[in-house]
Amino acid sequence: MTDARSPASITVVGLGPGGDDHVTAETLAAIDRIAHRHLRTAIHPSAHLVADAPGGATSHDDLYEQADDFDDVYREITARLVTAADEHGEILYAVPGSPLVLERTVRYLRDACADASIELRILPAMSFLDVAWARLGIDPVEAGVRLIDGHEFTTAAADESGPLLVAHTHANWVLSDIKLAVENATGDERVTILQALGTADEVVVDTTWAELDRTVDADHLTSIYIPQLAAPVGREYVRFHDLVRTLREQCPWDIEQTHDTLIPFLLEETYEVVDALHDLDPDDPASDDDLVEELGDLLFQIEFHATIAEQEGRFTIADVTQGIHEKLVRRHPHVFADTVADDTDTVLTNWDDIKQAEKGRTSIFDGIPRSLPALSYAAKVGRKASKVGFDWPDVSGAFPKVGEETAELAEAMAGDDDAATSAELGDLLFATVNVARHLGIDAELALRAASDKFRTRFEGVERLARERSIDLRDADLATLDALWDDVKASAATAD
Structure with a gap:
């Protein structure tokens, strides 16, 4: 622990857009002076200036593979930095670009350091924006450019039509999500892709909205400039x-x-x-x-x-949409990662495995809502048990169970035991659902269809009764049966 008379401190520096020549002398002096150094990511062209300094640096790239989403990564990095500052007294934290441009860990550090009485120093740095404006040949103030985080494009760019500079477009699936977010785009809208600005590998290429996710292999140094959209997003x-x-x-x-x-x-x-x-x-x-x-x-x-x-x-609704977006990406590794899934069964198996790992579930039934309609609930319970082998191999094993449960229901009814009768009726219904499941029939839909058929025929009985001046409330069962049979015969003739 540090001496109470010497409060802990974190100095945050920016490594510029990419080239070593864009790193400030003040930042280089801080790297040289502070012994305990941290890198948000070592995957940056100028990161070696920190990693190769005497004593090296701690990178937090491991978190990107472990956490569910980027926000979890940034919060965990913040927690690690606070712990390190408390332990060592003074640490350096280096981030790509500028600490004050789309750097969420710095935002979290402000609050965390205030809560922990840690001094936070943020040194100014050159960001990718300075190079971007030079390459695009525009004054961002005069042009009124809005800076957007690619991961929040759908919400952050809502009601915007441009010009927009979109950062954190580090993968082609991010570019694809951005493209699909603009429903009214014609595909001909112009867009400029900026990659590895300020480095020897710099690429600035003009393309169209339709080709946005097919023009380059996006990486952590990719951003896009959108001069004008056909219609505001969302x-x-x-x-x-x-x-x-x-x-x-x-x-x-x-x-x-x-x-x-x-x-x-x-x-x-x-x-x-x-x-x-x-x-x-x-x-x-x-x-x-x-x-x-x-x-x-x-x-x-x-x-x-x-x-x-x-x-x-x-x-907020933004949390809802962001959460489902990230969940769908995680649960489709065959689309957004390198998992191979060539058929629906493999996709569903992967989905269940990922879901179970995410939720830390111990039972195959965890996650099945008890408030589902009873037939749907029964089908899901049976299906889950089937996935671990607790099931008949086919319908020939499930069907006799209906007869068995029918006999047990009759026995309970004969014994005048209401509780037993209710339980046996439930068992009969569950057995029937299992038969439907093995036949590939949705029991909920099948019962709904049967109910609709009954309703349609009884509405026919009502019409026929009115035509014959029969009051259904006064009619005996024989009269009602006769009306039913006439309606049923009429329907069969129509079919």
């Missing part, structure tokens, strides 16, 4: 997001809602989306209208919950 969603906030602040009903009170609406809108999906007609584009409306209603529920959480200071 304009419609931003308008919608602002509308939900306004309703939450000004509408008496919206103000009163909580996460709990909104649950029935969330479920109702979800089922209405399912109905709209079932009603889609591939030959009738007009059938899309209902689905568009119902998806909007469901999106409103999602945005409503996020708005409530934002007002409570818990999370």
Whole structure:
């Protein structure tokens, strides 16, 4: 531990855009003077100035392979630096470019050092921006250029149409995500890719929006300049997001809602989306209208919950979208990494393995929501057990179980035991779901279809009864059966 009379300190220096000649004399003097040195990453052309100094340097590149997302990396680096400063008294922390330009660890260090009473010194440095403006031949102030982090493009560039300079575009999948974020792009929009600025390998190439992710092999020294987009990114969603906030602040009903009170609406809108999906007609584009409306209603529920959480200071819709984005990238290593998955079964197996490792789960059933509809819940439970071999090899093993459970239900009914009868009925339903699973049939959909068929036929009974001046409430069972048979026969003739 350091002497209380000599507070710990962290000196942050920037290694410039890439070339050694862009590193300031003040930074070189700090590297030479401070014995305990840290590098956010050694993968930078000027990092050797720190790594090769007497005593070397500690790199934190190991975290990029271990953490789930970049934010976790930056927070862990911050924690390590605070610990090192407390241990050694004075440390140096070197980052690519300038410490004050898109360097999130420095942002976190400000708060962490204040909390730990550690002195934080930040030395000015040249960033990649200075070289970028020179290569692009523009004055960023006069042009009104907005600087964007590539990982936050969808939200940070919302309602922007350019000009934009986008940094941290370190991989082609990041460029692809940026390209796909602009739904109304024609593909002909001009974009300039800037790579390895200030080094001997510098590349500045003009391309089109359509070719953005196919022009270069992006790396940690890649950024892009977008002079003008055809339409602002996410304009419609931003308008919608602002509308939900306004309703939450000004509408008496919206103000009163909580996460709990909104649950029935969330479920109702979800089922209405399912109905709209079932009603889609591939030959009738007009059938899309209902689905568009119902998806909007469901999106409103999602945005409503996020708005409530934002007002409570818990999370925002940006956290939601960022979280699902990063999760999908992690769980598709066959798309974004070097994992090979040539078929759906392998993809699903990898997904489950990654999910189990992420969640630290000990049971195959962890993560199955108990609030699922009962038939869907039963199917998922059976499917999970099947994945570890606890299952019949085919439907010929599952089907006899239905007869066995039927007999046990009859026995419980004969014994006039309500609890046993309920339990045996549940077992019968579970056995039936297992048969459906082995047949590749969704039990939930099958029962829904059967219920719809019954409803349609009974509506026919109602129509026929009205035609014959029969009051269903007064009719005996024989009359109702006769009406049913007539409707059923009529339907068979129509088929």
